[in-house]
Amino acid sequence: MIKVGIPRALLYYQYYPMWKTFFEGLGAEVVVSPPTTQAILSSGSSRVVADTCLPVKVFCGHVLALVGECDYIFIPAIRSVKSKICNCSKFLGLPDMTKAVIPESPPILDIDIDINKGKHELYQAIYKLGRRFTWNPFKVRQASIAAWQAHLKYKQLMSNHGLTPSQAIERISNTTEVEPKTPSGNPTPNQATIAVIGHPYLLYDAHINYRLIHRLEQAHYKVLTPEMLTTEELELAITRLIGGAYWTYEEEMVGAGGHYLESGTDGVIGIMAFGCGPDSLMMDIVHRWAARLRTTPFMSLTLEEHTAEAGVVTRLEAFLDMIHRKKRRRLKLCV
Template sequence: MLRIGIPRGLLYYQYYPLWSTFFQEMGMEVVTSNPTSKAIMAAGSARMVAETCLPVKVYCGHVIELVGKCDYLFIPAIRSIQKNVYNCSKFLGLPDLIKAVVPKCPPIIDVDIDVSKGKVSLHPSSYEIGRWIKPRPKREKEAAKLAWESHLAYIKAMESEMVSPLEYLSGQKPSLASQGNEHFTVALIGHPYNIYDEFITHRIIHRLNTLGARVVLPEMAGRDLLAAGVVKVVGRPYWTYEDEIVGAGGHYLDADVDGVVAIVSFGCGPDSTMIDVVQRYARRPGARPLLTLTIDEHTGEAGMVTRLEAFLDMVARKARRRSA
């Protein structure tokens, strides 16, 4: 059986159920790298120009781990998934970037996904992938349909059952849904590949829980509210994943939460301006308190915890005053 490698980084957290279902239905074995570790991060950072942002370095580390363990790598070049809204350069160049920096890199299945150029349905892309796979036990169309269904199930679970992507993907028992005896709620916003990577953000969800906060995530707000958040703060979206920062910020800063924690990675092009827009929005009277944490490969755990504690002390005080 052919083995297809899907690195546990970047868009893994959005599309793993979709991709893995598709490839399994096509009769392939799906191989994933282990959760991020110090060794993975170090291997990735060592192969890349220093300025590159942390999530891409981590992704590269995951690819290095998959070398020799799979026959193909699946790294799509996602240019746009909405008309005239484009993705960051690093997603566009990702297949070529990985091919250049990873030694002995397996062949990369690098389909273009560009809605702005008229590739509106999934099928052209799935046929393109199908061309790589021989022999084909099932038609791409059926596989794509099943894959899409599992993607919708994933989105629904996050939205209505309050499952965090991390729990869904690892098959853990949902813990966020059952939480509730805490005194206050904190929204955690940022790109999924940052906030759900337990290594680079030092298990921030768990940490917020132990500090007494109930955590809500961008996915739980649902796509419509996130899109409305973008419109409210900046108007038409510019970046593909703008809803994860600006949308979630716009939504939660006005929502019924006690505070918002934003995670951005240093050197991230889109985030550099998006987080500024969110911070300015947070300065309006009546907006919820916002804490922005910038991460890179040197982020110390202690420094992060100290700031979270200080922020939560402040949030707790505010929450008490409000309920009194």
């Protein structure tokens, strides 16, 4: 059986169920790299030039972890998933860049996803990818339809049940229904909520963000993430803030930020990677919006491989203390 490797980094968090269903539908076995560790990060960053952003370094580390474990590595070049909205250069150059910096990697399966070129081109690209596994075009068609269904189900699971991608993936892969570890349905009325915004590859990679979400949950905060919102809510917020999206993954940042700043959460934490082109601007837009509203506290955390755990924890504690004090003052006023 052909083994297809999927690095547990970057777009894994958005599309893993879809990719898995697709390749399994074509009769391949899917191998995922282990969760990020310091060794993975270091091996990745040793390959690329210093100013490459953290998520890409992590990605290279995951590809290195897959060397020898699989026959192919799947690295799509996603240019655009919505008309006239483009993606960051690093996603586009990812297959070529990986090939250049990791010459020993297994052959790379790349596919150009560009909605602007029309549906026909897109289907052609998917078909071309599928043909590497089977000669039967109907099988490719079936696999891609199943994959799309899996993707929709995955997204729905996250927005309806308030699950994070890791929880949703866990739920999809286990046939028996597993209840999420944290009771997310009905928060206790006085439980404070913190929204964490940013790209999923930063939010859910517990190694590079120093278990931020876990820490917040331990401090008894209810954590909200961008995936828990519906597309309409996100788009509405984007229109309010800047008129229209420019980047492919703008919803996770500007959309979610704009929504949570006005939806009565107790605080919003934005996470970005140092040197991230799109984030440097999007975070600024959210920042300015927060400063203008003056209702919800906002903190931005910039991550890179030199970020120290103590620094993140200190800032988090200070931020939570501030929220706690603010909440107490408000309660007193009510009394």
